[in-house]
Amino acid sequence: MAPKRKPAEPPRDAEGIFRGVSAFFVPHGVQPRRLEVWKQKLVQMGGRLEKKDAGAKGARINHVLAADAEALLRELGADWLHRFTGSVVSFDWLEECLKSGERLPEHKFTINYEEEFKPKKAAGTGASNPAKRSKMSSEDPESHKAISGHDGKEEVATGEHRDKTSTHVHDGSGVEKGPGQFAHSQTSSGDTKDTVGSLDTEEASSGEPTTYAPPDLNRNITEIFGKLINIYRAMGDDRRSFSYYKAIPVIEKLPFKIESGDQVKNLPAIGKSLRDHINEIVTTGKLSKLEHFENDEKVRAVSLFGEVWGVGPATALKLYDKGHRTLDDLRKDDSLTYAQRTGLKFFDDIRQRIPRHEVSEMEKLLQEVGNDILPGVTIVCGGSYRRGKSSCGDMDIVITHDDGKSHVGFLPKFVQRLKDINFLREDLIFSVNSIEGTDSGVDTYFGLCTYPGRELRHRIDLKVYPRNRYASGLLAWTGNDVLNRRLRILAESKGYVLDDTGLYLATQSSGGKRAGRSEAIVNCHEEKDVFDTLGFPYLEPHERNL
Secondary structure, eight states: OOOOOOOOOOOOOTTSTTTTOEEEEOOTTSOHHHHHHHHHHHHHTTOEEOOTTOSTTSTTOOEEEESBHHHHHHHHHHHHHHHOOSEEEEHHHHHHHHHHTSOOOSGGGBOOGGGGGSOOOOTTSOOOOOOOBOHHHHSOGGGGOOOOOOOOOOOGGGTOOOOTTOOOOOSSSOOOOOOBTTBOOOOOOOOOHHHHHHHHHHHHHHTOOOOOOOOOOOHHHHHHHHHHHHHHHHTTOHHHHHHHHHHHHHHHTOSSOOOOGGGGTTSTTOOHHHHHHHHHHHHHSSOHHHHHHHTOHHHHHHHHHHTSTTOOHHHHHHHHHTTOOSHHHHHTOTTSOHHHHHHHHTHHHHHSOEEHHHHHHHHHHHHHHHHHHSTTEEEEEOHHHHTTOSEESEEEEEEEETTSSTTTTHHHHHHHHHHHTTOEEEEEEEEOOTTTTOGGGOEEEEEEEEOTTOOOEEEEEEEEOOGGGHHHHHHHHHOOHHHHHHHHHHHHHTTEEEETTEEEEEEEOTTSSEEEEEEEEOOOSSHHHHHHHHTOOOOOGGGOOO
């Protein structure tokens, strides 16, 4: 096996604004991905990263950056801080330097950790003086968050097997994951800040883990890029669609407001063309390319038709060529399949995102019903929900049983029971393979469901995997697409084939080229086994919003 290559580091400007800064970053109280972005920018702009024991008891460090005094003391302790003679600042200092493009004075950002040593007032005598906290830690991160992603699928209901490695966006807020060739197509919709605010309260009271909340200070850019993804996907241009798709999460996570394309010139997935787009957006507030598309009748119609569940790019184009221009035109077309007519009937319902706490409640309902039918069954909601998002476009339910055999024939019983309680309402796709052992023994149900007591339809997918294929299935249906593609490409480079049914050894053709997958499946009991086999660092579900 060839030695593992280290990922290429971004170019470093030794004369950048952080030259001379040798910093230790306190990891507590800040999201790991955000921390990595800050570290990368510090190094790119001339700074150096140090461990807290660098030199003699940290002598090489001249800057400590932290979210607040509590995180600072938790990591370093009072004795270490009393000996330290350098600067102790909040991450706001770094963020404001990045925004302004120059190194700012530090005194305004100093963390007053001495306050933490003062005695607190007893209960009932008033609040104690809190330590000075950084703005970043006290702000509600959700107030900056774009509700990104979409989770619907468009597949075999139309007989039109689109490239399942592609993505499909319908709003301006980003994209999500899915399998197939370790990825699948999806739908999305807009959301409101009011919904986000109410969900924050729900999650705080329920004790759920913190949701994934990128800063997303650049929605003016990500919303426009999201619309371009939708348009290019609808036109069947997956290559261009994916270039914008990769850029959105990179931009969402930036801890500063973009004011020039030059600020992102060294970031991954942001090439010259996208930088030019960014310059135009931040300068004029709009993008001429998008305006051109939105004024084109064909693009408008094909994009709209592509938002209907079950309608792919080729079908959307055929519908346009038949003279259709609106959804009302489609309703009069008798050639639509049942699934397409169902998607059209509940078009507005399917576009509405599902609040996280409702997904959690429906997941619990599914688990209760499933365990009543088959004790010990494992039922997990994947997708953007498992990745920690505040809302979901649909529900991706991954199912198995530890004994490796009781899953056989479970799905038909499960679906019927869910219909009996009026949870599942309309079927889109239903295939059972576990009984005869076809298609890797994976059973599939795509349909529409309702939150108990409501009529609003939501998309739901149920996938039942044999236990020896469950890890790959859960990994694929958790996503996101960027991670799925990276893992699939990495697998191919190492002589494997990865899809949602397993990790296989690749076969060789007579010419020495890989021809496909063999029947030899690698034993991966947990998701981490897939990562470890491929030599890719394990990511927790909430870290997979790449």
